[in-house]
Amino acid sequence: MSVISTGELTTPGLGGGLRDIKQSGFLLKLLVRKELKVRYRGSVLGLLWSYVKPGVQFVVFYVALGIFLGLERSARNPEGLANYAVYLFSGIVLINFFSEALGNAARSIVMNGNLIKKIYLPRELFPVASVWVSAVHFFPQLVVLVVGCVFAGWHPNLIQLLAALAGFIIVGMLATGLGLLFGAANVYFRDSENLVDMLLMVATWASPVMYAWSMVEQKLGSTAFAIYQANPITIGVELFHYAFWFPTTDGSAAMPPNLFGLWLPVGLVVAVVIVALGQFTFRRLEGRFAQEL
């Protein structure tokens, strides 16, 4: 008999968690490509929707908040934020990335239930693929943001560009960790995806996307403000402001104190802890995915 048996007897169905993703790079790539192809199938505008939706969102917020509520600095309103449009949009793109990534990751396990029930593969792939898809959709928005910044007189230095990268990584990790957590929980309780929708709505307003961080500090006092600041999304948004908005202003605007000395490391640590927690929960729950789906 010409059987070549390789290796030892192993227990099937016990994955190595996120580590398995590396070995399944090819599959991850195909899953991401599938999502991108399928998402805008049969629509005339196709990927252009990735520009249109945030574009409209931006205009609405800009008119309502910047002009009507007076956040934009103008001759009659010297207290406002300079270049409010850039300020607003640099926060919106990051929040959009987070919302899309977490929203889809939380649904990814149930959505792919048919596959998970029948074939064993590292299930972490699905939430991770959702985050990647959102990163691809984030890219055109980033291009629009950069073009806008350049028109507003953007002259960033290297540290500011690295700040943007750090902000993106923090938010991406947070979305991955929460996506694993809620994606796994969603198999058992479909309430999970509604909870995520609610969290995402809160997240948009719980970070200085529409308004300035200094307004929060005035109202909350230092202790509550520290809690507000510890939110990784807040840190990510502030890093984005520092990278995209701050270099378009005259430099007189105040950035949150200790952004690099304290909050950047805090954001990274919180994001890593969330990823570890998400992974731990996911592995605890994934053993019964096939029978619960």
Add this chain to the structure above:
Amino acid sequence: MVTAIEVSNISKQFVLRHTRSLKEAVVWLAKGRKGDLSEKFHALKNVSVEVQAGETVALLGLNGSGKSTLLKHISGVMLPDSGTVKTRGRVAGLIEVGAGFHPDLSGRDNVFLNGAILGMTEQQVKDRFDDIVEFSEIGQFIDTEVKFYSSGMYLRLAFSVAVHTDPEVFLIDEILAVGDEPFQRKCIGKIQELARDGKTLVVVSHDLDLVSRICERGVVLEHGKLMFDGPIEEAVALLRS
């Protein structure tokens, strides 16, 4: 002989009634966990099977006897409540062909996606792509979205991808009745070829004539318990009696 699959003393319970909302669970907890939140039944009870490399085994039994559940344990999709399952080498399942197919993608994209899902590397899919298409007899339709395929074409392509994954252990669940008669013969021919090449096969099917042609050994399950394990002729005779 080398052991390819070692199932020792596994049991699996399924929950009959599910709660799908947090509210029901909270109410249940608040009432001091009175009553059972869910009913349970044994899908598998103390089942042990050992399969040597190169063996061809049929899992037989009536509907609901636990055949497919056992197969899912071997593939790793499910984990047993107690007992252990061990396998050697790569295990691939032809479990419900086309589970990984996406209707909006072309046949070509689906071959790559499904190949990757079944554990092939990029190079392997590329190398075997022509063979896969040829075996499936899809021809020029390979670049059409699979939602426009006839059900026969769909299954043929899916089967073709699956048999080209080349694992050490093949798990086959009730998919031998694929396509029209000539293609069915081709599938069975292919499976017999795999068996001759020394692949380990575990087949679930209700087609007793078919399994007795392909397999040497039969394992009969009834209500999750192992009833019989021996030569296929005796297993088939037991089921027919």
